[in-house]
Amino acid sequence: MKKLASIFAVAALLFAFTVNDELADNIVSKFNKYAATYPQEKAYLHLDKPYYTAGETIWLKAYLIEAETNLLDTTSIPLNIELIDNQLGLVVGKKILKLEGGMAAGDFELPDSLHSGYYRLRAYTNWMRNFDESLMFNKEFKVYKSGEDVLPTKFNPQDIDFQFFPEGGQIVEGLDNKVAFKASDRVGNGVDVSGIILTNSGDTVIVFDSEHLGMGVFNFKAKPNETYIAKIKYRNIFEKEVQFPNIEKQGFVMGVEAVADKNLMRLYVGHNYNKPKESGNILVIGQSQGKISYVARTPISNKSMFVKISKDKFPEGITQFTVFDETGRPRCERLVYIFKEDYINLSITPDKRIYKPKEEVKLEIEAKDMDGEPVEGNFSVVVTDGKQVLLSPNEENILNYLFLSSDVKGKVEQPDYYFTQTKPEVRRHMDILLMTQGWRRFKWDDILKSDLPLPEFVAQRGxxxxxxxxxxxxxxxxxxxxxxxxxxxxxxxxxxxxxxxxxxxxxxxxxxxxxxxxxxxxxxxxxxxxxxxxxxxNKAKPPKLERVPIPFNPITFDENDLADYLKRTRENLEIEKLIKARREQLLQEVVVKAKREQERDNRVLYSHASNTLKITPDMNVSGNVLDLLRGRIPGVQVMGNAMEPTVIIRGISSMNGSSEPTFLLDGMMMDKQAILNIPVFDVERIDVLKGADAAIYGSRGGNGVISVLTKRGDSARQPWESSGIEVTEINGYAPVKEFYSPKYDGPTMEDFQVNNKPDYRSTIFWAPIVKTDAKGKATVLFFNSNAETDINIKLEGMTLLGMPVRAKSSYSVKK
The missing domain is CATH 2.60.40 (Immunoglobulin-like)
Incomplete structure (x- = not known):
C-alpha cells in the first residue's frame, strides 16, 4: 500500500507542461486551442437600485472583464444593453454604451407606459453572442406603477422542485459516493426539507436534512443489484416520493475534499472496471479561468487514486476537475471554490455620523491591499434613502458575480453570503452549492472536436x-x-x-x-x-431571448410603505419635469438672427460654390465633361489629352497626397474616370469649390472640389431616390446623461426651484466614475434630501490590477 501511495503521489506532481503522455497532450492542446479561439468576456452592470417605478431612470455603470485574467477588457467597445419584459418575453428598449478602458457610465429611462411587473437588463458584446445566452449578464428587478399592482406569482406550495446530484456525476455500485441535493419552490428560493432513502424492500438506508437554503449532502454506497426509493418531507406538512439517481453497474466516481485544509485539497478517483490487462491512463485535469493548472495520471489498471493538491496552483474562484478514461472520454466532473482571501480593504467614511436634511456630505474613500499598500481603482458609488430603497440580504455585487455567479449554472441565491464570512460552515455551504449547480461556460464535447469552428461573431471596435x-x-x-x-x-x-x-x-x-x-x-x-x-x-438580429423565472427573493413592501414610496417618486419625477421644462424655456429665449439662405440644391452639401459653369445649348459640347472647364473657370487648369486629363485648381497645395481635386457626381464622390464617362449633354452645371467653400468636405476638399450635377438628377427630390442608392437610419452610442444632484448652497435656477419643492429622492446621489489616486484615496461630495432617514452607501468597481471590489457604509439624517 505504501508503494502504491507513492506512485499516486508522483502522479499528482505531473502538470500540463511536463506530462509526456499522448492522450494528455492531445486534451491539453485542444483545450488551449479552444481557449485561444474563444476567449471569454464577462459583463457586469452596477445599478443604483433593486427596483423602480415607471418613468424613473435607471442609473448604471458597466464593466467588461476578461475571464482569463480578471482584468478590465479593452478589446470590445460597443456594449449592448436591453430592457426585457420577463412576463412577456419581449425586448422593450435597447441602447449601446461605448466602453472606454472596459467601463462605461450609462442610464436607462423607463417609459411611463411600462406596466407593473418583472423586468431585467441584459448586457452583452457582439463577441459574447458566440456563447450561450445564459452567459450574458442579466439583472432582474421589479417595476411599480401607481394604480397598478404587480400580480403575485401563484403556485402550489406543495409543488417543490427536488433533485439529487451525485458527486462527480454518477453513483456506481460498490463505490463510496457523496450525494448532494437541493429543494426549491417555484420561484427558485431554497426550502428546507428532510428525507429518507429506502431500499426497494422498505429498509431505511439514509436519513437526511437540508442545512442551507434547501441544500445538503450525505454519504452513500450502493449495494449490488439493489434499487432505492427517496421520500422528502416539507415543513412537516406533506411527504412525497422523489426520483433517486440511477445506479450504474460499472463506472467512475470522484470525490474532492476542499474545505477541511486551508492549503491543500484531497482528490479521490475510483472505478470498478475489471481491466487488468488494458493499457492507458486515467487523467485528472484541473482548470480555472480558461487555463489548465493541474494534470495527474495513473494507469487504468489501478482501481483508485488519491492525491493531495496545493491550492496555490489555482487563482481565486471556481476550479473545475475532470476525470478522463483511457480513451479520452470525460467521465466525472467536480467544481470547487479556491478562497485566497486576498481582497482589497476599502473604507467609506462620512465626515459625520448624523447630518441634517439638505446638508452637504463629504465621503472619504480609501483602498488598501492586504499589506496596507494603497490601491488605485475605478469605482461607482450610489447613495440611497434606506426607508425607500430596501436592500436584499447578501445581494449580488461585482465580486460575487465575477468569482461565482458568472461561472455556475442557474441563479445563485444570496451570493454574498459565501464571501462575507470565513466560518467553516460557510465554506462547506459553498462546496455543497457547487455540487448542485454545475459548470456552464463550456462543454468538453465542444473542446474535443477534431475541427474547431471559427467564431461566428467578431469582437467589435465600433x-x-x-x-x-x-x-x-x-x-x-x-x-x-x-x-x-x-x-x-x-x-x-x-x-x-x-x-x-x-x-x-x-x-x-x-x-x-x-x-x-x-x-x-x-x-x-x-x-x-x-x-x-x-x-x-442587414438588420441586426438580437440574440435568442429566453424567458426567465421570477427573481430570487423579490423585495416586498408593506402596503403603507409602498404607497409612500410611489408618492415620493411621483413628486421627484415632477421636479425633474419642471427642471427640464425650465431649461428648454431658457434655450427658446435665445434668439439667433441671420439672413435666410437661398434655397439650395439638396443633392449637395454646400450652399455656395466658388464658381459655377452652366451648360447651355449654344456651348460647344464636344469632348468630355472636364473639357468644358478648359478656359472657362478662372484658376481651374485642365491639362493633357481628352482621354487622360489632369485638373489642377491653382493656388491650392496638395492636402491628401494628390494635386487633383475631389470629384462629385450629383453630390456623391466619384473617381475621375467615372466623371469622364458621363455624356456631356446630360450635364446641367459644374460647380467649383475652393478654399473655405470646399472646407465642408474636410480633408477631402483640401485640393478643391469639382461638382458635376446632371439633368437626370431632379433637385426637387432627395438624391437617394434612385436606383443604386440606399439610405437607412442607424443607432450609435447612447449619450451619457448626468445625474442631477441639487446644490442647496448654490444660487442656480435648478436649486432655487428644488428648494421650493419637497425633495424626497430615493437615489440621493450617483457617481459612476470615482477614481482612487496613487495614495488610494478619493473624495465625494453631495447634499442630502429633505428626508429624515437612514442612508445607505454602496460602492462597486475594479482595481487596476483586476480585483473586483465592493463596500458599504451608512449614516443618519435628522433635524
Whole structure:
C-alpha cells in the first residue's frame, strides 16, 4: 500500500507542461486551442437600485472583464444593453454604451407606459453572442406603477422542485459516493426539507436534512443489484416520493475534499472496471479561468487514486476537475471554490455620523491591499434613502458575480453570503452549492472536436453596418462594385467614405464612432457608371431571448410603505419635469438672427460654390465633361489629352497626397474616370469649390472640389431616390446623461426651484466614475434630501490590477 501511495503521489506532481503522455497532450492542446479561439468576456452592470417605478431612470455603470485574467477588457467597445419584459418575453428598449478602458457610465429611462411587473437588463458584446445566452449578464428587478399592482406569482406550495446530484456525476455500485441535493419552490428560493432513502424492500438506508437554503449532502454506497426509493418531507406538512439517481453497474466516481485544509485539497478517483490487462491512463485535469493548472495520471489498471493538491496552483474562484478514461472520454466532473482571501480593504467614511436634511456630505474613500499598500481603482458609488430603497440580504455585487455567479449554472441565491464570512460552515455551504449547480461556460464535447469552428461573431471596435449588393433581379455582378457612403446627423457634419464590395456582393462598414442616431447613404456603382444595382442593408438580429423565472427573493413592501414610496417618486419625477421644462424655456429665449439662405440644391452639401459653369445649348459640347472647364473657370487648369486629363485648381497645395481635386457626381464622390464617362449633354452645371467653400468636405476638399450635377438628377427630390442608392437610419452610442444632484448652497435656477419643492429622492446621489489616486484615496461630495432617514452607501468597481471590489457604509439624517 505504501508503494502504491507513492506512485499516486508522483502522479499528482505531473502538470500540463511536463506530462509526456499522448492522450494528455492531445486534451491539453485542444483545450488551449479552444481557449485561444474563444476567449471569454464577462459583463457586469452596477445599478443604483433593486427596483423602480415607471418613468424613473435607471442609473448604471458597466464593466467588461476578461475571464482569463480578471482584468478590465479593452478589446470590445460597443456594449449592448436591453430592457426585457420577463412576463412577456419581449425586448422593450435597447441602447449601446461605448466602453472606454472596459467601463462605461450609462442610464436607462423607463417609459411611463411600462406596466407593473418583472423586468431585467441584459448586457452583452457582439463577441459574447458566440456563447450561450445564459452567459450574458442579466439583472432582474421589479417595476411599480401607481394604480397598478404587480400580480403575485401563484403556485402550489406543495409543488417543490427536488433533485439529487451525485458527486462527480454518477453513483456506481460498490463505490463510496457523496450525494448532494437541493429543494426549491417555484420561484427558485431554497426550502428546507428532510428525507429518507429506502431500499426497494422498505429498509431505511439514509436519513437526511437540508442545512442551507434547501441544500445538503450525505454519504452513500450502493449495494449490488439493489434499487432505492427517496421520500422528502416539507415543513412537516406533506411527504412525497422523489426520483433517486440511477445506479450504474460499472463506472467512475470522484470525490474532492476542499474545505477541511486551508492549503491543500484531497482528490479521490475510483472505478470498478475489471481491466487488468488494458493499457492507458486515467487523467485528472484541473482548470480555472480558461487555463489548465493541474494534470495527474495513473494507469487504468489501478482501481483508485488519491492525491493531495496545493491550492496555490489555482487563482481565486471556481476550479473545475475532470476525470478522463483511457480513451479520452470525460467521465466525472467536480467544481470547487479556491478562497485566497486576498481582497482589497476599502473604507467609506462620512465626515459625520448624523447630518441634517439638505446638508452637504463629504465621503472619504480609501483602498488598501492586504499589506496596507494603497490601491488605485475605478469605482461607482450610489447613495440611497434606506426607508425607500430596501436592500436584499447578501445581494449580488461585482465580486460575487465575477468569482461565482458568472461561472455556475442557474441563479445563485444570496451570493454574498459565501464571501462575507470565513466560518467553516460557510465554506462547506459553498462546496455543497457547487455540487448542485454545475459548470456552464463550456462543454468538453465542444473542446474535443477534431475541427474547431471559427467564431461566428467578431469582437467589435465600433458600430458596424453590413449588407449585400446585387443586380435588380437579385443576381450577383461579375465585376467589382464601387461603394461610396455618406453619414450625417441632423444639423451636424457629414462624413464620407468609399471602398469595394466583396466578390460575393457583401460589404461592411466597421468601427464607426458616433453618438445618437445617424443616417447613412450608400451608393453602389458596378463597373464604370452602372447604377442599376440593388442594396440590401442587414438588420441586426438580437440574440435568442429566453424567458426567465421570477427573481430570487423579490423585495416586498408593506402596503403603507409602498404607497409612500410611489408618492415620493411621483413628486421627484415632477421636479425633474419642471427642471427640464425650465431649461428648454431658457434655450427658446435665445434668439439667433441671420439672413435666410437661398434655397439650395439638396443633392449637395454646400450652399455656395466658388464658381459655377452652366451648360447651355449654344456651348460647344464636344469632348468630355472636364473639357468644358478648359478656359472657362478662372484658376481651374485642365491639362493633357481628352482621354487622360489632369485638373489642377491653382493656388491650392496638395492636402491628401494628390494635386487633383475631389470629384462629385450629383453630390456623391466619384473617381475621375467615372466623371469622364458621363455624356456631356446630360450635364446641367459644374460647380467649383475652393478654399473655405470646399472646407465642408474636410480633408477631402483640401485640393478643391469639382461638382458635376446632371439633368437626370431632379433637385426637387432627395438624391437617394434612385436606383443604386440606399439610405437607412442607424443607432450609435447612447449619450451619457448626468445625474442631477441639487446644490442647496448654490444660487442656480435648478436649486432655487428644488428648494421650493419637497425633495424626497430615493437615489440621493450617483457617481459612476470615482477614481482612487496613487495614495488610494478619493473624495465625494453631495447634499442630502429633505428626508429624515437612514442612508445607505454602496460602492462597486475594479482595481487596476483586476480585483473586483465592493463596500458599504451608512449614516443618519435628522433635524
Amino acid at each position: 458600430i458596424d453596418i453590413s449588407g449585400e449588393i446585387t443586380r435588380q433581379n437579385g443576381k450577383l455582378f461579375e465585376k467589382p462594385i464601387n461603394l461610396t457612403f455618406m453619414m450625417w446627423q441632423e444639423g451636424g457634419e457629414r462624413s464620407f467614405g468609399s471602398g469595394l464590395a466583396a466578390t460575393d456582393g457583401t460589404f461592411s462598414l466597421n468601427d464607426l464612432d458616433f453618438t445618437g442616431t445617424s443616417k447613412i447613404l450608400i451608393q453602389a456603382v458596378a463597373g464604370k457608371l452602372n447604377r442599376n444595382t440593388k442594396i440590401f442593408i
